Amino acid sequence: MSHCAGNGETCHDDDNGVIVLVGNPNVGKSVIFGALTGRYVTVSNYPGTTVELAEGRLPDGSVIVDTPGTNTLYGNSDDERVTRDILLSGERNLRAVVQVADAKNLRRALLLTSQLAELKLPVVLAINMVDEAAAHGIRLDSERLSRRLGIEVVPMVATRGEGLDRLLQSLQHARPLKRLDSYTPELESAIDRVEMLLPDDLPARRATAMRLLAGDTELAQRFSLNGALSDIQAEIATRTMRPVKSLLIEQQISAAWRLADEVMTIHRHQREGIAWNLSRWAVHPVWGWPILIAVLFAVYKLVGEFGAGTLVDFMEGTVFGEWINPLATRIVDAALPIPFIHDLLVGDYGLITMALTYGLALVLPIVSLFFIAFSILEDSGYLPRLAVMLNRAFMVMGLNGKAVLPMVLGLGCDTMATLSTRMLETRKERLLTTLLLALGVPCSAQLGVILGMMSAVGPAGAVIWAGVIVATMLAVGLIAARLLPGDRSPFILELPPMRLPRISNILIKTAARVEWYLKEVLPLFAIGTLLLFALDRTGALVLAEQVASPIVVGLLGLPAAATGAFLIGFLRRDYGAAGLFAMSLAGELTAQQVLVSLIVITLFMPCIANLLLIVKEFGVRVAVNVAGIVFPLAFAVGGLVNALLRAFGVAF
Amino acid sequence: MKCSLCGLEYDENAVSCHAACPLARHCTVVCCPGCGYQTPDTSKSRLARSLRRVFGINHAPAPETRGHRCCLRDLATGKTGRVISVDTDNEAVAERLLIMGIMPGCDLTLVQRRPAIVVRAGYTELSLEDDIAKAIVMEVPA
Numbered sequence: 001m002s003h004c005a006g007n008g009e010t011c012h013d014d015d016n017g018v019i020v021l022v023g024n025p026n027v028g029k030s031v032i033f034g035a036l037t038g039r040y041v042t043v044s045n046y047p048g049t050t051v052e053l054a055e056g057r058l059p060d061g062s063v064i065v066d067t068p069g070t071n072t073l074y075g076n077s078d079d080e081r082v083t084r085d086i087l088l089s090g091e092r093n094l095r096a097v098v099q100v101a102d103a104k105n106l107r108r109a110l111l112l113t114s115q116l117a118e119l120k121l122p123v124v125l126a127i128n129m130v131d132e133a134a135a136h137g138i139r140l141d142s143e144r145l146s147r148r149l150g151i152e153v154v155p156m157v158a159t160r161g162e163g164l165d166r167l168l169q170s171l172q173h174a175r176p177l178k179r180l181d182s183y184t185p186e187l188e189s190a191i192d193r194v195e196m197l198l199p200d201d202l203p204a205r206r207a208t209a210m211r212l213l214a215g216d217t218e219l220a221q222r223f224s225l226n227g228a229l230s231d232i233q234a235e236i237a238t239r240t241m242r243p244v245k246s247l248l249i250e251q252q253i254s255a256a257w258r259l260a261d262e263v264m265t266i267h268r269h270q271r272e273g274i275a276w277n278l279s280r281w282a283v284h285p286v287w288g289w290p291i292l293i294a295v296l297f298a299v300y301k302l303v304g305e306f307g308a309g310t311l312v313d314f315m316e317g318t319v320f321g322e323w324i325n326p327l328a329t330r331i332v333d334a335a336l337p338i339p340f341i342h343d344l345l346v347g348d349y350g351l352i353t354m355a356l357t358y359g360l361a362l363v364l365p366i367v368s369l370f371f372i373a374f375s376i377l378e379d380s381g382y383l384p385r386l387a388v389m390l391n392r393a394f395m396v397m398g399l400n401g402k403a404v405l406p407m408v409l410g411l412g413c414d415t416m417a418t419l420s421t422r423m424l425e426t427r428k429e430r431l432l433t434t435l436l437l438a439l440g441v442p443c444s445a446q447l448g449v450i451l452g453m454m455s456a457v458g459p460a461g462a463v464i465w466a467g468v469i470v471a472t473m474l475a476v477g478l479i480a481a482r483l484l485p486g487d488r489s490p491f492i493l494e495l496p497p498m499r500l501p502r503i504s505n506i507l508i509k510t511a512a513r514v515e516w517y518l519k520e521v522l523p524l525f526a527i528g529t530l531l532l533f534a535l536d537r538t539g540a541l542v543l544a545e546q547v548a549s550p551i552v553v554g555l556l557g558l559p560a561a562a563t564g565a566f567l568i569g570f571l572r573r574d575y576g577a578a579g580l581f582a583m584s585l586a587g588e589l590t591a592q593q594v595l596v597s598l599i600v601i602t603l604f605m606p607c608i609a610n611l612l613l614i615v616k617e618f619g620v621r622v623a624v625n626v627a628g629i630v631f632p633l634a635f636a637v638g639g640l641v642n643a644l645l646r647a648f649g650v651a652f
Numbered sequence: 653m654k655c656s657l658c659g660l661e662y663d664e665n666a667v668s669c670h671a672a673c674p675l676a677r678h679c680t681v682v683c684c685p686g687c688g689y690q691t692p693d694t695s696k697s698r699l700a701r702s703l704r705r706v707f708g709i710n711h712a713p714a715p716e717t718r719g720h721r722c723c724l725r726d727l728a729t730g731k732t733g734r735v736i737s738v739d740t741d742n743e744a745v746a747e748r749l750l751i752m753g754i755m756p757g758c759d760l761t762l763v764q765r766r767p768a769i770v771v772r773a774g775y776t777e778l779s780l781e782d783d784i785a786k787a788i789v790m791e792v793p794a
Binding site: 071072104105107108111136138243245246249250253279280283284285286288384387388389391392395400425489490491492493494495497 | 706742743744745746747748749750751752753755763764765766767768770774775776777778779780781783784
């Protein structure tokens with residue numbers, strides 16, 4: 001899914017040479033990529049924003065590729081293999097590698113640098129966030145570092161655009177790195193021996209050999225080296241009592257640390273400031289919870305009350321209800337007075353009166369505000385802290401706290417979040433997270449509509465809704481974790497510093513997401529509407545309502561008309577939710593019915609795109625299983641809640 | 653323990669009120685030997701102990717952890733120690749810790765224990781699960 005800037009140009013036009021951005025997670029690669037290409041890729045204050053290669057073009061026309069953040073070139077997760085392939089395979093004509101480093105974490109950056117040195121590719125080192133480092137009292141001697149590494153070193157503050165010009169110029173002078181490590185003789189001879197086994201024409205033979213030694217079984221199979229390789233690995237392991245990978249990394253780290261300490265001076269220890277205190281409170285065993293609740297409450301106030309209340313009232317009641325829809329009806333009737341056209345455009349299931357009204361008046365105001373709120377949370381660095389707070393709940397579900405990140409991303413878009421499960425280390429965790437995302441995590445568009453409908457059921461209803469959803473996810477997670485083979489990976493999560501979000505980045509990011517929504521979601525709304533229109537015309541809708549009546553009316557206790565909402569809910573559950581929201585606004589649902597329908601539609605699969613992505617990532621069988629679990633479960637839980645509400649005579 | 657009334661420092665385990673009193677076995681208060689002022693002994697109360705855990709406040713570090721070895725999990729919150737070794741069979745864990753800068757010789761500060769362990773290594777803040785924190789052996793300066 002790589003994208004190209006410019007129109008009609010192919011991406012693999014590598015004649016000018018390709019430039020690759022690499023670096024540790026959360027050092028600002030995406031910011032630099034965006035600034036260099038003018039193309040927006042998601043920028044956030046947490047690791048794992050880029051899960052696939054993004055491609056763009058520099059002002060001079062050469063291709064630049066942004067890679068997912070990685071701490072080592074020897075990693076074996078899916079996104080790390082993507083980086084491996086572009087650096088080692090020699091398929092692309094690489095002109096230079098730009099390593100982006102966080103000035104505060106130079107030691108870790110230099111570990112990656114020492115691994116890059118083995119590639120013998122021209123490198124430029126961009127040291128980002130020198131302002132934050134300075135605020136911490138860290139000073140870097142970039143000239144000395146440049147001399148020691150033998151390459152250009154460019155200090156930058158990418159978010160303010162400082163150093164970008166110098167970076168562009170220095171690309172012309174990119175040179176291969178001087179090697180910083182000296183490995184022990186036994187390691188050197190092992191590297192040589194593996195190198196001898198590799199084909200002569202292979203670019204980056206030594207780097208490939210080292211990766212193989214570090215234990216890349218997939219690559220070993222490609223060169224059919226498994227036997228010979230494991231002999232060499234076993235030989236070293238018995239002699240040194242350590243696995244080869246640890247030996248390699250340890251020696252690289254000690255060289256990196258020595259160099260970092262040489263060029264870095266810490267001239268004062270910063271008094272711990274507001275950011276540090278905030279960071280502590282956000283994960284505090286006691287104060288963390290009120291903060292979490294306050295954050296959720298603020299989001300609800302903004303999205304649920306202001307967005308779904310005030311803005312939607314204005315957009316639906318005034319803009320569409322009084323101006324656009326009557327005007328469109330008059331124009332259509334005057335220009336094309338054919339009943340079929342009338343119904344198609346402005347009828348009950350009309351493209352304007354239903355698809356556009358739902359998409360622009362009901363959902364757009366809500367998601368825009370949610371995008372703003374979510375961007376603020378992302379950029380402040382709160383999300384990883386949320387992972388710390390919720391780690392224990394996730395352990396129950398057989399997940400590591402790191403799975404919180406895809407789950408929270410799911411509140412933005414479940415499809416994106418399913419893609420980002422690639423950062424999880426075991427297949428079991430990926431599957432579990434994908435299942436739970438599909439089941440219970442409402443995406444922004446849907447969450448907005450849900451928050452809007454919440455006003456009909458009040459705080460008690462909101463608590464019941466949240467309780468049922470969380471309980472369902474816990475139960476499914478608990479059972480699935482027992483049934484699925486495999487292990488939970490251990491929880492080690494870096495907490496990026498808390499930062500004051502930049503208004504410009506929030507607006508840019510919100511704009512990019514709104515554009516995504518308009519481009520990808522609205523067409524699906526139109527398709528759903530056309531489908532309903534066709535069903536309505538052919539009389540199939542009435543039939544479907546009759547067929548589904550035992551479930552919708554009998555089990556869930558909803559009016560038969562809700563069938564239409566559930567039908568389009570198969571395409572996108574937020575569109576289904578919008579249909580229910582419209583019914584609720586029109587007073588066709590009682591509070592209990594709103595609650596039951598909310599629970600069912602929340603537990604639906606997110607959208608058709610999500611299902612297709614699951615097919616792509618895990619295959620048809622898994623996708624069918626996920627859908628086979630999710631849909632029946634959604635109706636079953638809805639039916640159970642309906643029965644309980646009735647049995648206890650709960651009223652709102 | 654220091655008496656909050658008269659300021660006398662005394663050993664709460666050897667106070668005379670407990671030696672004499674028939675109810676002393678489950679008693680969670682101690683009387684100052686100087687002025688007789690009663691103070692709750694928070695280390696004896698189960699409720700106080702669990703609240704301490706919730707707030708992540710430790711008892712005064714046990715004497716054997718001073719200048720001695722203990723695992724990261726048992727370090728007092730707010731204390732800094734030096735990593736001696738990482739004893740784990742899980743290579744992936746060892747490698748991730750290594751990359752994050754946790755290796756023998758580096759300094760670590762335990763920031764908090766709950767809801768998850770948070771440590772600081774240089775300018776990096778990390779959250780770890782208990783099992784990993786148990787595997788990291790630290791030396792605490794006296």
